[in-house]
Amino acid sequence: MARAVSTKTKVINTAIVGTLGFLVFFPILWIAILSFKTEENAIRAPLEVLFGSGWTFESYFTVQARSDYFKHFSNSVIISVGSTFFGLLIAVPAAWAMAFVPAKRTKDLLMWMLSTKMLPPVGVLVPIYLIFRDLGILDTRSGLVFVLMMMNLPIIIWMLYTYFKEIPGEILEAARMDGATLREEILYVLTPMAVPGIASTVLLNIILAWNEAFWTLNLTAARAAPLTQFIASYSSPEGLFYAKLSAASVMAIAPILILGWFSQKQLVRGLTFGAVK
Amino acid sequence: MGRIILDKVTKSFGEVEVIPPLDLEIDDGEFVVFVGPSGCGKSTLLRLIAGLEDVSGGHISIDGKDATEIPPAKRGLAMVFQSYALYPHMSVRKNIAFPLRMAGLDKAEQEKRVMQAAEVLNLTDYLDRRPGQLSGGQRQRVAIGRAIVREPAAFLFDEPLSNLDAALRVGMRLEISELHKRLATTMIYVTHDQVEAMTMADKIVVLQAGVIEQVGSPLELYQRPRNTFVAGFIGSPKMNLIGGAEAEKMGAATIGIRPEHIEISDTEGTWKGRVGVSEHLGSDTFFHVQTEASPEPITVRTTGEKALEYGQDVFLTPRPEHLHRFDAAGLRIE
Numbered sequence: 001m002a003r004a005v006s007t008k009t010k011v012i013n014t015a016i017v018g019t020l021g022f023l024v025f026f027p028i029l030w031i032a033i034l035s036f037k038t039e040e041n042a043i044r045a046p047l048e049v050l051f052g053s054g055w056t057f058e059s060y061f062t063v064q065a066r067s068d069y070f071k072h073f074s075n076s077v078i079i080s081v082g083s084t085f086f087g088l089l090i091a092v093p094a095a096w097a098m099a100f101v102p103a104k105r106t107k108d109l110l111m112w113m114l115s116t117k118m119l120p121p122v123g124v125l126v127p128i129y130l131i132f133r134d135l136g137i138l139d140t141r142s143g144l145v146f147v148l149m150m151m152n153l154p155i156i157i158w159m160l161y162t163y164f165k166e167i168p169g170e171i172l173e174a175a176r177m178d179g180a181t182l183r184e185e186i187l188y189v190l191t192p193m194a195v196p197g198i199a200s201t202v203l204l205n206i207i208l209a210w211n212e213a214f215w216t217l218n219l220t221a222a223r224a225a226p227l228t229q230f231i232a233s234y235s236s237p238e239g240l241f242y243a244k245l246s247a248a249s250v251m252a253i254a255p256i257l258i259l260g261w262f263s264q265k266q267l268v269r270g271l272t273f274g275a276v277k
Numbered sequence: 278m279g280r281i282i283l284d285k286v287t288k289s290f291g292e293v294e295v296i297p298p299l300d301l302e303i304d305d306g307e308f309v310v311f312v313g314p315s316g317c318g319k320s321t322l323l324r325l326i327a328g329l330e331d332v333s334g335g336h337i338s339i340d341g342k343d344a345t346e347i348p349p350a351k352r353g354l355a356m357v358f359q360s361y362a363l364y365p366h367m368s369v370r371k372n373i374a375f376p377l378r379m380a381g382l383d384k385a386e387q388e389k390r391v392m393q394a395a396e397v398l399n400l401t402d403y404l405d406r407r408p409g410q411l412s413g414g415q416r417q418r419v420a421i422g423r424a425i426v427r428e429p430a431a432f433l434f435d436e437p438l439s440n441l442d443a444a445l446r447v448g449m450r451l452e453i454s455e456l457h458k459r460l461a462t463t464m465i466y467v468t469h470d471q472v473e474a475m476t477m478a479d480k481i482v483v484l485q486a487g488v489i490e491q492v493g494s495p496l497e498l499y500q501r502p503r504n505t506f507v508a509g510f511i512g513s514p515k516m517n518l519i520g521g522a523e524a525e526k527m528g529a530a531t532i533g534i535r536p537e538h539i540e541i542s543d544t545e546g547t548w549k550g551r552v553g554v555s556e557h558l559g560s561d562t563f564f565h566v567q568t569e570a571s572p573e574p575i576t577v578r579t580t581g582e583k584a585l586e587y588g589q590d591v592f593l594t595p596r597p598e599h600l601h602r603f604d605a606a607g608l609r610i611e
Contacts, residue, residue: 173362174423176353195366
């Protein structure tokens with residue numbers, strides 16, 4: 001029997017969820033509002049901000065004029081897409097091996113990989129900074145692609161491993177019997193079957209890499225600086241410029257927000273993949 | 278061609294030896310069924326022949342060539358899995374064509390062979406569907422289609438019918454037998470169902486704990502089981518196996534008599550007993566009779582018309598020419 005839910009309960013539940021959703025979204029909304037105010041109006045009391053005058057696009061023009069948005073944007077795209085792409089190249093075969101030909105220590109290996117994510121990144125900042133300096137890859141996009149790929153690799157492998165585990169081994173054996181080489185088996189059978197999982201892994205990793213601030217701020221200065229650096233540059237020692245900072249933030253998060261919006265179906269489906277057979 | 282020879286093949290998983298040294302010859306064109314209870318190693322044996330598992334010792338030769346080290350794709354064998362193992366993201370057409378595509382055949386040739394297979398298996402109308410849109414029986418036919426387009430040296434079937442319902446199973450059984458007659462290709466078929474084994478096989482291999490208990494034609498196994506395991510496993514309902522004094526009287530540790538080889542009478546006979554449960558199948562009736570000869574009820578098969586009351590006293594007489602005698606080790610005494 002389906003559980004009966006009274007209208008009253010439905011109304012209350014909707015109200016609670018709606019409030020929670022609004023609370024979570026509010027800071028982003030506020031940033032968006034501030035970004036359309038003049039600097040002088042942006043620091044007024046909230047109600048004045050909301051209902052007062054001084055609506056303008058000025059901050060956006062100033063931000064674009066002062067620091068080239070599109071340069072940072074393209075750096076962000078290259079770093080997040082690049083690190084995810086190279087991560088997949090390593091992670092797909094790795095996850096295949098762990099899911100379908102596990103050895104005695106496979107579980108330990110997975111745990112060990114995850115444990116590297118428990119380390120605070122700042123703990124290895126100095127050695128990595130020195131290595132980057134000595135290799136001459138400080139403030140380069142390839143350096144950032146490499147370090148972000150390494151940072152996210154455990155998550156990519158873990159996610160793919162969980163998806164691959166859901167795929168019946170007999171299908172891969174069938175491919176082997178049908179004459180597929182290992183490469184063909186992974187390319188034509190495993191990968192297409194894991195597309196929902198791979199897609200959500202890709203999306204999640206692009207988002208993680210896009211928002212990653214610690215390494216991008218510490219290992220770049222100007223040339224390879226992505227959007228995180230672009231935002232940070234507005235909270236400068238000369239003082240805070242609320243409206244410009246807000247405009248920069250909106251410009252930085254808009255692309256990933258739009259990507260997330262359009263792919264939310266895929267993301268949710270991928271993240272709950274295999275939960276219900 | 279598809280002559281397969283296993284020479285002292287063994288398989289161990291870690292410390293556990295699931296198949297002790299085993300020899301077997303399968304002739305070209307034969308329909309061989311591996312049958313045995315679950316866990317007897319029959320599927321492992323099939324996977325060894327397929328190359329999906331590596332042997333721990335011994336050699337496998339296919340058509341005179343040592344195939345022990347050859348990867349599964351190069352052995353020229355095709356396999357049909359219990360779960361069908363179809364590629365869910367491909368249409369039926371692409372599923373069937375997959376082995377041809379892997380073999381690098383040109384598109385026109387692929388299409389021609391797919392159409393041929395589809396016609397044989399009545400799949401022409403379903404070629405553009407995905408496996409998810411097919412019924413169990415249709416999926417099974419696609420799996421068979423994918424196997425036949427390769428024109429393999431031998432077909433390997435791993436319990437292919439166990440996911441189908443009873444009615445469909447009988448139909449598919451006939452289709453596979455029919456296919457074997459038409460293609461005359463070696464088929465190795467694994468099942469735990471002795472009815473499938475009896476009805477389809479040219480040669481049955483009865484396995485228990487990785488050991489071959491007996492190899493022979495269905496009737497050989499039925500009429501002359503080599504030991505009590507085969508005697509009890511082949512035939513439905515099971516052969517009555519009786520130990521104790523009754524067996525000793527006939528100079529054996531155990532005697533066996535099939536249900537259809539026992540006369541049942543109201544007035545006189547060898548063993549006195551009382552009728553228990555009756556099972557009416559229409560064509561036949563099985564009576565389970567409790568006798569003083571054995572603690573287990575003895576099953577008797579009669580024509581469908583025979584009627585006996587529950588609890589009625591009866592006499593059973595085994596036909597002496599059909600008695601099987603086994604020694605203390607369970608081996609047949611001639």
